Structures are given as C-alpha cells and as structure tokens.
Amino acid sequence: MIRKNQRFLAQLYSLVDFLCIQISFLLAWWLKFKSGWMDFDGALPVEIYAFWSLVYGAIAIVTGVLVSLYTPKRKKRFSDEVLKLIQVHMTSLFVLLSIMFFVKQVDISRDYLALYISFDLLLIMLYRYFLKQSLKHFRKKGFNKQFVLIIGAGSLGCKFYENLRQYPELGYEVIGFLDDHRTFTPEELKQYKPVLGAVDELEKILRKKMIDEVVLALPLYAHPKYAKIISICEKAGVRALIIPDFFDFLPARPYFDNFAGMPMINVRDIPLDLTGNRLVKRMFDIVFSSFAIIVTSPIMLLVAIGIKLTSKGPIIFKQERVGLNRRKFSMYKFRSMKDLPEGVTDTGWTTENDPRRTKFGAFLRKTSLDELPQFFNVLTGQMSVVGPRPERPYFVEQFREEVPKYMVKHHVRPGITGYAQANGLRGDTSIEDRIEHDIFYIENWSILLDIKIIFKTVLQGFVNKNAY
Template identity: 65%
Template sequence: MIRGNQSVLSKIYAFCDFVVIQIAFLAAYWLKFKSGWIESEGTLSFQTYLLWSLIYGFLCIAFGFFTGFYTPKRKKRFAYEAYKIIQIQVISFLALLSFLFIFKEVHISREMLAMYLVTSIAFLGFYRYYIKIWLKKLREKGFNKQFVLILGAGSLGRKFYANLQKYPELGFEVVGFLDDFLQTHEDNALNYKPILGTIDELEDKLNNLPIDEVIIALPLAAHDKYGKIISTCEKAGVRTMIIPDFFDYLPARPNFDNFAGIPLINVRDIPLDDLTNRILKRSFDIVFSLAAIMITLPVMLLIAVGIKLTSPGPVIFKQERVGLNRRTFPMYKFRTMKVMDEKDSDTQWTTENDPRRTAFGAFLRRTSLDELPQFFNVLVGHMSVVGPRPERPYFVEQFKEEVPKYMVKHHIRPGITGWAQSNGLRGDTSIEDRINHDIFYIENWTFLFDIKIIYKTIWNGFVNKNAY
C-alpha cells in the first residue's frame, strides 16, 4: 500500500512538473515573440516551438526519474530540491541542444531557448517551494502527519527524539517508546513521550496504535532482537528504520555498498570515488589550468623579473607537500623568502612580519600571486583547482595525531583554493575549522560546488589579512 501511494505521488509530481515546464515555455515564447519588449523576427511556427518544448518536458521527467528526484522523501530539504531542479534542467537542456543539432534545427531562437531555461527553473523552483510551505503548514496544523514509535528509551532513542523535535515541519510525531529495562525517563527536561511497554509488546502496539514508522534505537547487545522486530513490522505493513549504535562514527550521509554479495556500510562516502565525477573534475581542471596559465603568463613573467631584481636566488620555490592518497609531490610557488636551508623552510610556520620574507615576496604572499605556478601542478595532476590545501609532511605527521579526522583530506587531490579558504580560513586560523570545512567539501562535492568556491574566491578577492 505504501509503495503504491508513493508511486502515485511520484506520477502526480512528474505530471505537475511537466505542466509547469510547458507554462514556462508559454511565458518564454510570449516574452520573446508577443510582448513587444524584445526585437524579434520569428522564422519558425508556434507549433514547431511547442513540439520541442514537449520533447524538453519529457527529457526533464525522464532525467528526474533516472536521478531519483521523484522518489517521495519528506526528509528532503528545499535546498536539495532546488539543486536537483537546476541539475535536471541543465542536463535536459544540453540534451535538447543535441537533438536540435542532430535534426539541423538551426533557425530556432537562441534567446528564446535561454529564456525558456531560466523561466523553467524559476517556475519549477517557485511552485516546489510553495508546495513545500503549504505541506509544512498542513503538518503544523496536524494534517499529513507520520506517527513514529521508538524502540529503545536509552541515550540513543532519546537523542533521536530530541533531534526530531527540532524539525516540526517534517510532520513526524512520536507516539512513545518501547523498552525492556527502562520504565521511566531519567531526564524529562525535553518532555519525552511515555514508555508504552516492552519490546515484546510491539505487535500489540502496532495493531492498536496509528503507527507509520518504527525506529530501532537499541544498543548493539540487542541485535538478536532485530529479526523478530523487523518481521513483526513487515507483517503489520509498517516501515522500519535502524539507528546504528555506532552512528557517531558515520558521515552525515552514509552509503551502502555491496561487496562479495554482502551489504556494507561505507563509513566515508566520497562522490569523487565515482569514475564519472573524477573524469568531470579532472577535465575541468585541465581546461581551467590551461586557460589560467595563458591568461596570467604575462603577469608571471613580470613576477619572475621582479623576484630576480629584488633578491638573489631562484624564481620558483619547490616544496614537498602531501597530496592524494598520502603521496608526496613537489608544489611550486614563486619564491617569496630569502634562500634558506630546506629543513628550516619545511618545519617552520610563516609569521606576521616574518623577517625571512623579501619586500617583494611580502606583496606576492599578501595578494596570493605567489600561488600562480600551482596551475602547472594542476595541469600535471598533482593538484586540483579546488580541494583541501596540501600541507608539508612534517606538519601532517603532527596534525594527524592532534586533529581528529585530519587525514581524511587526502582522499582527494589537494587544491589551489578550497571551501575553507573561500570562507577566510587561511594562514593563522584554526586547523580544526579548516578540516571540518574540508570534510564537508569532500562529502558534498558537486561540480556546481566547485564553481561556487571559485566564484567565492574571486569575489572575496585574493588579498587576505592572514596570508603572511
């Protein structure tokens, strides 16, 4: 019954999206050809544009089902829906352009297509947001609620209950707890729902109470009860979810893999483990680094001359850093300090007003121009344009003992800029904060996230008060 309802809901959402896309087409067509606001000479009929609009709509719906966008999940936030709308629309739009090229539809208005894409994203976003707000208000008034029974009134079950109270818009209401040992809550500061009985009374509660989901929040020692609990829930047609007793060790969005026919929990799900994502990111790195090198080549030549004229020594400073899979590589920078022993440069932090800096070097560091040679590191594959900043082996050995999860950053290529750096975490700032930002980036990578970081880095400027 539940799956049937979900299937119907998916089809309703898909149909409504298709209708909204066609409304967006009519709006874009009117703006371009009928409003008189834009100069235009229509060479194709309305019927031709409508045909391609219908094809575009079907492409959007097909990609939506393929990417799981139409799988009903009330846990989804609007930010996720907005991201998926943009992703599906852009992919479908590129597919539409391919069809137009194949069928040699060269006279179609490019302005009209651009307006169609923008209006389609805007209309879908507005309509989905309105639906989200409407459903939230209904749930707050008691409609469309999902009733939850929590098995286990210990710390795990109470923590889940406390977290659930922070999201009333999701429409979940806990009817109570079942627990074999605790019959009262130790701390009632959060007004916990009552303990209704023991685990053995589960079947009776499912038959007599309006329960939609059962949350198993039992300790690992009670794993032998799971089989009977799940069988009882499935017999009653109630969904079952398990909170692992070791969830503190898992990422925000754990992933299940299948190895040798056995389901495994992937403790660190990394989008860039996917071959398609790696190819996309690497292709972008090559194109972007080549463009950056060609654009900044005159600047790099002037910097090289400036270094030579202001201090003796080489133009390029090469330093060992730790990168992908803990492998070391030589990272290139313009030399900003006086020539010194390699051991000293590898084991000392740069400080404010550092006497080792040259006058010209201080300017390069402050403006981040000393980082330009790293685009050659990107080109050869040592680094990426966006990623966690690489560190020297001496400090990596130190931080991995002092900073929790520090070594997770080496699961992907290091970058010239990153989520931490674009948020001002450079130079003399908290290592823990940087790592938290790096891990968030690693677990939530998307191509659009990279673009956002690059844009944010440029927008905030390259000058940083913490860059000594």
C-alpha cells in the same frame, strides 16, 4: 490536521513539472518567433513545436519516475534535487533529439531549444524551491507532521531525539520511546518524550497511535529482535528505519554497495570516485585555471618584478607537498621568504613577525597573491581549484598520528581554496576543525558546492588575517 498522501504528492509534482514544461514552450516560442527581439528566417508551424513539447514533457516525466525524482523529499536537500533535475532534463533532451533525428525532424530552431530548456529548468527549480520553503514554514508551525516512534531509549535513541529536535522544519514529531530496560526520571521527562512500554508492545502501540515511521536505535546485542520488529512494522504499513550502533564510524551520507552478492555499507563514500564526477571536476579545473592565469597574468608579472627588486633568490618557490593518494608533488608559490641556504630544510610554521619573511613577501602572504602560481599546478593535474589544502610531508607524518581521520583528505586532489578556508579556517587555525570541514567537503562534493566555495572565497576577499 490534513495528512497528505505521498502518492498524490508525487502525481502532483509530475503534473506541475509537465505544466512548467509547456509554459516554457510558450515562453520560448514567443521570445524567439513573436517578440521581435530575435532574428529568424522563418519558422515551422507552432503545432509542430507544440507536439514536440508534449513529447518532451512525457519523456521527462517518465525519466523522472525511473530515477526516483518523485520519491518523498522531506529528508532530502534541495541541492541534491537540483542535480537530479539537471540530470533528468539533460537526459530527456538527448532522448528527444535522438527521436527527432530518427524521424528526420531536424529543422527545429537551436535558439528556441536553448531558451526552451533554460526556461524549463528555471521554472521547475523556482517552483520546487518555493514549495520546499513553504512546506518548511508550515511544518515549523505544526502542519503536515509525521509521527515517529523510537525503539531504544539508550544513548543512541536519545541522541537521535535531540538531533531531530534541531530540525523542526522537517515536520517530525517523536511520540515516545519503547525500551525493555529503561524508563525516564521526572527530570529526564522534561527533556525527552516518555517510554511508552517494552519492545514487545510495539504491535499494540502501532494499533493505538498514529505512527508514520519507527526508528530502531537498539544496541548491537539486540540484533536478534530486528527481524520481528521490521515484520510488525511492515504488517502495520509503517516505515522502519535503522540507526546502526556503530554510526560514529560512518560518513555523513553512507552509501550501500553490493559486493559478492552481499549488501555492504561503504564507510567512506566519495562522490569523486565516480568517473563522471571526476571528469566534470577536471574539466572545470582546466577551464577555470586557464581563465585565471590569463586574467591574473599582469598581476603575476608585477609580483615577479617586485620579488626580483626587493630580495635575492628565485621568483618561484617550489615546496614538496602531499597530494592525491598520498603522492608527493612540488607546489608552486611566489617566494615570500629569504632564500634558504643549500641543504637546509624548512620544517617550521610561519609565525607573526617571522624574520624569514621579506617585506614584500609579507604583503604577498597577507593578500594571498603568493598562491597564484598554483593555477599551473591545477593545469598539470596535481591540484584542483577547490579541495583540501595540501601540507608538507613532515607535518603529514605528524598529524596522521595526532589528528583523527587526517589522512582522509588525500582521497581527493588538494585545492587552492577549500571548504575550510571559505569558512574562515585559514592560516594559524585549528587543524581538527579544518579536517572536519575537509571531510564534509569530500563526502558532499558537487560542482555547485565548488562554485559556492569559489564565490565565498572571492566575496570574503583574499586578505587573510591569520597569514604571517
């Protein structure tokens, strides 16, 4: 079996990135200046463009090294890699343009630059995606494996072993466990790898067997052993990873922070806490909701006329909901029910064949057309296009006591659609399942995930079989 050196892979990645950048230069140059498909009034010599392409390639590789773009990728998601690639190349472009401005090289074609960067990102993403999928395929076949030793054969170690077996594409193979107090029965050995010895035998095991990573899955009371175990691993040149015994309390992707000079685990790391991420999402919301209002304005006009002709009462129904940071706001919807008498509060779920609905209102709710006015909530900043669905204060008070982690959803703006709704959890469905999806969205937010949810919502259609 061929075991590749990680440093060699990092160098290979950087070399192929550099080659992709130069291929992008050739493609952009040909398309802009030689193909005849685009107009131009003249061009600088090709040597000048080639020189700046080489400079850009060097800047991009250095930037990639500085932001750890070329670190091991076996455990990383491709979406995270795409975001980092975009950050690296946008930063590199800014540096390049700054240098060109400083040396007064300002005659480079803008069309060429746009093509150059587009080809650059496209080629790099394509080859990396193809390579990642190929490596997954070969790892499933048993090639390029990494061998893991688990210290601790208790519930924590066994759970990690079971989880790891569900991801054969990662290419990890557990060779066994070390534990001071437990050995597996013949029945358990059919499910788990054997206990190779006690924790004190770690150094001997590392000398005898080819091990790439040691995973510490010990209970809290074994904390005093950690220093010695880590020291032995470092002496042997083996990576050590720690699974905290309180991992159930941590998010899917825990974030380490520094507070008063001490490293701390942020129990609820939220990407949208970062100002840059909030700004990107807000700009996206403004652009998308403005476009949606313009496009759907004829539909909204027809809906308004339909409501006015089929029932008495206002066209727009305002209902108090709980939003970002538990602040209350009025959410707008097209009225789909009979107007409530003054002073009466609605605290009930809508049910099938609900007598409160109007005939036209039933159609609106089934097709989700009653939600269109919420784009105005998005414009005012009370909601987002994508996010957890907001609930009425009455139910928030009820669910906060009954559903674990229910209030976590209020760390971000509520949305017109969300990760739960895009996965079919709409209307009369499990609150627990919805919250689980909402928390995943909050902890894993990216603008690409928002776009994916919107596309999924549109492709699935707006008809909701669970809406009454």
